[in-house]
Amino acid sequence: MNHDQTSVMGRGALDVEVVDRQLTVPAATSSQFPAIGHGRQPANLNAVALSAWFGNRKVLERCSLDMKARHVTALIGPSGCGKSTFLRMLNRMHELVPGAKMAGRVELDGVDVYSGQIPATQARLRIGMVFQKPNPFPAMTISENVLAGLKLSGMSTPDREGLVELCLRRAGLWDEVKDRLDTGGQALSGGQQQRLCIARALAVQPQVLLMDEPCSALDPISTRVVEQTIRELCNDVTIVIVTHNMQQAARVSDNCAFFLVEVMGEPGRIVETAPTRKMFSDPDDPRTLDYVEGRFG
């Protein structure tokens, strides 16, 4: 794939490139998007004092984080520190695990998604999710997969083909699959499947998109494409991404939150929250610096 690398932004300790793909995907501008659907704007998502338990084991304690609209927020930290649990609490997926409990609030533009003011299905519709493992539905074709969210949540669109094309373009997959939209999604490569899942998540026009290590099963080239997609999407949807890859966090995010289990057996906490540039050059907490520079156990 050809990319026009139009801007290079230095970000502290790690020099990273932000690739602008406006030129390669001219048809998919953000202004076209609301014309098809409901014209939802990206939302501010605020987690307030979130705690989580599995059974009697507390895994997360009083984590507060502001995830601003039109920003990419990265959740970083070692394995088992509760990043994924935190992410799954944001769109009420946490409660699907038997024995799971939670405390605190998650506010979507000021409305607590746990308050009962909006049903859980509606909350999940507005806060979409992309999983670690690509999981296109095996009983559906590529275009059916893209439209699956509409079907599953009981929505409809006057222009199915247009929405399929738009979402696939925005996920950076259109050119690779436009000739085989009516074949199964399982025949695609892992990276393509993951982008199909991103397209599927975008089709219902969420205000927030949660991504749980979306690139951990992908090769470097697919990873790059997905990262570019994330950068392009962040004007239309608030993105929260969990990643183990420091370079990825530095490349795609505007803000970072560092999760850590400080003492073995204790729940995970947010140690530091900062703009990405500061996080990777001059963090307040020495443990953050140790982690982002790879000196951490």
Add this chain to the structure above:
Amino acid sequence: MITDPTTEATVPRTEPLPVVATPAEADRPRPFSKLPEDVLREVVVAATAGLALAMGLRTVLHWQGLMSTAVVWYLAAMGFLIVLVRSSRGGLAATDRVVTTMIWSVGAIACGILIWLLGFIVVNGIGKISWSFFVDDLGDTSALNKGGGMRHALIGTIEQVGIATVISVPISVMTAVYLNEVKGRLSPLIRFIVDAMSGLPSVVAGLLIYSVWILTLKQGFSGFACSLSLVVLMLPTVTRTSEEILRTVPGHYREAALALGASRWRTVSRVVLPTARAGLLTAVILGIARATGETAPALLTAFGSSTTNVNPFSEPQANLPLTVYQLIRSGNKTQLERAYAGAFVLILLVLVAFALARIISTRSERRLGKR
């Protein structure tokens, strides 16, 4: 390369020749190496020695039964095989060889029995098969006359099994959904009841419908009464198989659907059930195959008839297994021939249903590029 140290200084070290494929080596798929010949030889030797031992014991101990001789032959052959392979290639190879031989032979025995059974029915039944066998019934022919057919029984079987399928499949699949997707509080109880039902003898299912539907509610013998008893038999089979099939659908598809804002019912109906479609079809086929062959409940509920009754809701109706049973009981040669032909048609019917289901499920999978 081993070189003589005294000449190493004077003779330059020659590079090994590069390995080059000759043009004669065609770029064709190469057959994998076959079973070494001595493997087969060992099995034959062991089998012969085992047979000799078994026959010897049979003579010495004056056995009457064929079965005991066969069992002794099999066990002795395995014993000889262990000794034979162990002496030449060691204990590990001997275990491997014996287990492999056992698996092959058990598979062969199972297939053999099935082929023998099918062959028996085909050989005895096919002679009577003609067009009139499918379009005539036994109403006008006496026991000794040639002619007549199975139309009445064929119609009865299709109607009774069809109605039973229409009633039992939705109930079974929904129960499986309750057990595996809803995981409600009653799941263990329902699973226990379903398991208990699957052990129910079919004649008891027939008796249940006979006492409730025919004696108490005074509904009379009919094809529908037979369908009801078949429902009782199909429910546990289809429910438990469907539950196992639903369990094979990976959880992350459910999560993906829920994360798209789907309700639990839509997750099941649009994602879980379509994903498990091929397996569910197999579950239904297993239930149909079981119901099609049931004789005892039909005897107590449909009662049987030698004339064609197209209406399954009133008057006694025949079906294939019941007709075959009644014909065999008569013991007359013409009737016996008809019975074999009827059994052949029964097998054919199940086979056609099975093939149809496979074709349908393969076609939908091909659309998605899985095959």
